[in-house]
Amino acid sequence: MTLLKKLMPKTLKSKLRIALFVIGFFPYLFILIYSHNLGEKKILDDAIVTYHSQMNQVRDRIEEQLLSLEKEMRFLASLDMMNDMIVGDVDKRITQLLIQKQKDLALKMHLFTLTLDHKVIASSDENLQHNFIDIDAFHEAIKQKKDYFFTDKNIVMFTPIRSTLDKDQLLGYLFMEYSFSNLSMFTVHDKGIRSMLFNPEDTIKIGNVYEDELLYLSVHRSDYVSDKYLILYEEFEGVLSQWTIVYMIQKSVALAFLDEFILFVWGLFVFGFIVIAIISFWFSKRILEPISKLNNATKSIISTKDYTTQVSIASQGEISELANDFNAMIREINHAFNILEEENKLRLLRFVQLINIFNRLIQTQTEESCIALAIDELQTLMPHQYFSFSSEYPDLEEKTPMTQYMMLYVKDFDKQTSDFYGVISFTQTNQKTDPHEEKFYRSIATMIMLQLDQIRLIAQTQAVSHAKSTFISHMSHELRTPLHTILSSTQYLISYENLTADQQEIIATMESSADHLLGMINDILDLVQIEAGKVTITPVRKTSDEIEMLTQEVITMLDVLAEQKDVKITLTNAMTKPLEVIIDYRFLKQILINLLSNAVKFTDEGSIDFILKMCDESLCIVIQDSGIGIDHDDLTLLFDDFTQAKRKSENHQKGSGLGLAISRKLAHLFNADIILESEGIGQGTRAIVKLRVSS
Structure with a gap:
């Protein structure tokens, strides 16, 4: 036991490293056992079940759509307006119904009615002169007691139309040409996965699969696992009873289910961390108690916002130094927060003052009122200072240390230059210059200059607009008087009998030109009245x-x-x-x-x-x-x-x-x-x- 204590590391870092190494051994042991028992076959079997479930959902959606279309056709065929087939749909009611139904279904399809003598009398496509060319396939389907048949591009479904007055009287048939392109949205063409719908008898294929396995499709119609792919099949029922849906999945994609294995590995690491936490708790009284005090003090500061809290640690070494540094850091943070709070209050106050000044400045209409309002607002904000405005450029060489200036410049929009407008001067009570105060004054000066520019621009624009309208209106009125005289003279000359044909043609040209010019002047007057808001x-x-x-x-x-x-x-x-x-x-x-x-x-x-x-x-x-x-x-x-x-x-x-x-x-x-x-x-x-x- 004494030897073990001597070999035990003295630092916290070394102890934790040994604990992590020992506990980390067990997850790797479980990983080895799990990878030994988990085979590729189990993953592929799970993938086949999953993709078959997806294929069943796709098949059910296609069959539900076709069944819904059959119901729609039977409903349309039973409507009273179908009796119009007797008179060739004179009022086009059937045509309008078919057009509206095609829009409602929002599919690539075509609805039309066929009489018993194979004439199309109503169609959902107004611009298409439809000729029914699938008579043989139609008769063959009726012979086989089917209400559908296939062409190269469409599924053609039909239902009989009977008179609502006499159910035994057959008026014709309602046809729907359902494009195979509608089925393309049910196919998959993603990375590693492709699907296809095909009819082995008619060799009709919708969608694409991998080319190197196409030969296999013509021989088998059952699930197959090749070296590179999983090839899965599902049979259709109903209209597509002869069709098959095929999924081709790259085995590399199917084996992506090994993510489950990766999640399991992470679960083992989480388990390892839990074990480490338990062992750390056992060491806490001897090793981690000082750190716990620091942690509790930190939580207390966060919850109470009391930055005067101090931590007392009795132990020596790194933990004691850490506690002293922590106490010093808290004192500095508390001092910085106090300074920041005062600065934020001052900045918020200045910001509100700037907004109030700006709101009042933008309401001024003249340059004089703008300057006067700015002086009043500044005097209200700083009553201990005196503000004045001068249009003369100040003598900066004679400037006293306590005198400050806000220079104002305005734009000359014709020359595209900025010219001196005036200066607002005031006395600085505090000899120490505050950079925030200087920014505040510069902001106010900028507001004043922007408003002065706006007042000048509005006045200049209004003057130009008024001058343009006055000029056009005056010139148009002045031009109409001589033009009326010209027109009267030319009309008189045209009626004069002694003019030659060439002279009459010249007079007629003069009259046409004057009449054209008078029309242009009238148009200009109308345009001026509209733009002036007088209409x-x-x-x-x-x-x-x-x-x-x-x-x-x-x-x-x-x-x-x-x-x-x-x-x-x-x-x-x-x-x-x-x-x-x-x-x-x-x-x-x-x-x-x-x-x-x-x-x-x-x-x-x-x-x-x-x-x-x-x-x-x-x-x-x-x-x-x-x-x-x-x-x-x-x-x-x-x-x-x-x-x-x-x-x-x-x-x-x-x-x-x-x-x-x-x-x-x-x-x-x-x-x-x-x-x-x-x-x-x-x-x-x-x-x-x-x-x-x-x-």
């Missing part, structure tokens, strides 16, 4: 039927111009139910006249279609023409003032470039909008007016 609206509620009447009125007004170019204008009301919108009747009429005029102007042949329909919970008036179209790069620019699209044609139409800009600004006044769309040059243009629906 007021009269919002009214109008029904969709009244909007249709307004549209027809506009078409009647411009139909003569369209007939001169042999362009046909049509109106279609695609509204499914009446509703109300909020508009300004006069401005909407002007907008429609502008848009239809543009459509007629840029359409040399073809047609212009007006369509009323719902889009994005708004009533949309669509004006579709077959004209020259618009380049994609020009679409975003046409609503800018004085902007026109670049036309390559020789018959380039003249204009001010303000029609669309004015139309959109008018539309925005009553919360409407205008959108332009085009597929490109030569593809026509589509203008859409979106009206806000009344709630």
